[in-house]
Amino acid sequence: MSAVLRAQELGKSYGRVRALSDCTLDVPAGRVVGLVGPNGAGKTTLLNLAVGLLTPTSGTIEVLGERPAAGPEQLAKVGFVAQGAPTYANLSVEDHLRLGARLNPGWDDAVARDRIGRLGLDLSQRAGKLSGGQRAQLALTLGVAKRPELLILDEPVASLDPLARREFLQDLMEAVAEHGLSVVLSSHLVSDLERVCDYLIVLVASQVQLAGDIETLMATHHRLSGPRRDPARLPDDQRVISASHTDRQSTFLVRTDAPILDPSWTVGQVGLEDLVLAYMGHTTNPPPDRPTERPKLEVQR
């Protein structure tokens, strides 16, 4: 199946501020994609570009093979839950379901009412009186019952407490399993995404630092620890993501497709969170000799 989201040298600036630059991505269909990065990294910008709320200042973006928001058909194929899960405060839950039904030709009312019933939301309650979690659920219901091919969620759990977070994500996963959606969701917390995603995009300081299948990422990143060593003396095919040294010991986080053969290393697994943090730290001191190498990363997927 083709890519759900394909971006080429995509960029967006607000005046002189670059919110996203040189973003090249090719996200395959049928994945649950986690978009992670610190606050202000450009996650919302990327997602708003993907749903057509923003138009790029440079480069191109295609979602499900078309320009985002190109027309009603394209809009119908993409569900979106915006940051903060905006809803009409004056309209009741029931009104929101009717809104969804009127504005989406593919609306699945049974799914919507079933979800609302399961969540225990009062149909007559105004959306403005719902808790943050309930509002997020209502917004998700609108997104799911639209029966999109791709569901995009911008920080859907940011305002939720840990328990509500877990429930929301579980619920999302059920919907994904049931309807075979592709999903892109963003968060600044890796732990939120770890449980649900199988594809990861790390966005730091308006640039994509890492993108790929999580299994592959885990298999190609290793923690090496051993006697102190200069990172320049590592083999060419091992790319150092982070390095820390004590007087006698060095610890490296490296990326390589080849097995680690050097017996002097103790090779350890890297957790997803550590991996992401390493990439986030990585950008603050980018290796001067390899600034252009990053875009190649995703080709290795």
Place this chain on the structure above:
Amino acid sequence: MIWLTWRQLRTGTVIVGAAVAALAALLALTGPGVAHDYAAAIAACAEPAGACSAVGRFFDRNQMAWLAVTAIVLVVPPLIGAFWGAPLVSRELEAGTHRLAWTQSVTRTRWLAVKLGLTGLTAVAVAGLCSLAVTWWAGPLDHSGDMARIEPLEFASRGVVPVAYAAFALALGATAGLLIRRPLPAMAVTLALFVTAQIAMPILVRPHLLSPTRSTVAMTEASVDTFAFGPDHALRVSASAAPRGAWVLSSHAVDPSGKRVSPITISAASGPCARPGSPGGPADSPPGVTGPDGDPLVTGCLAELQRLGYRIESTYHRASRFWPFQWYEAGIYTLAALGLAGICFWRIRRVPA
């Protein structure tokens, strides 16, 4: 989309609809009485003894109500602009609900078209009903008051222009909201711009839509309303050469060469225009109310002014131009509304989320 727009507009429409219905009912109940009163006053007027003061008294009795209904029609368009137009898009932008609305299976252009179209129709209907009811109800009063129907205050609150004003105000509000993105400043800007347009129109534009009539008449008791000596002994004349019911743009005394003169230099101390009593003091003597023979001072002074060749020159629009002006102005405001709507449609595709 129609459903959503209606759902968002519903509360406001119900309230406004109730208010319009109440106004219409009130006017429908009192209208025949007013018309009957007027007919009675006209009948009284035909009697030689009654003069025309009966019509004047009829107007005075109903003046407050007349002012009130006129004011209602005048404030409806700016209120529509501020309370329906300005928040139309800006409230969504402020609350972030545009992100919900624009990511359903409806393009933003369609979203705006339905919102603007449906709200516009409602606004036009409200303004139209108000104007229709008030134009009908106030008809007899409009004919009996001092103010001509073509003069700015009445012109703007009768006929078809209130409908065009409402459409313009709504489009202005929507545009302001779309550009400013916040409802309150957008409301303020809408009101300010609308009021500016309403003031500028009768001063700068409307008089020139058709070329005004210019006429010159002799200074007689019929054409002179008041004349007064100022403290500087200068004679100021207020007069009009325009027929009744005209919209007078300017009116002033001219000397024999046709040059505008104000004040007229004439001796107040001696001659026909001299005041009896304290010479040199301010005099104020309105002619026409001093009886059929006229105040000898006024008559004499006017005769002297006539002899010196002073005349009254006026530029004005005749009462019969009421409807041509109404259609011209309705056309201008409708075009402006369409232009603003065009800006909205151009802008909605570029507005950053």
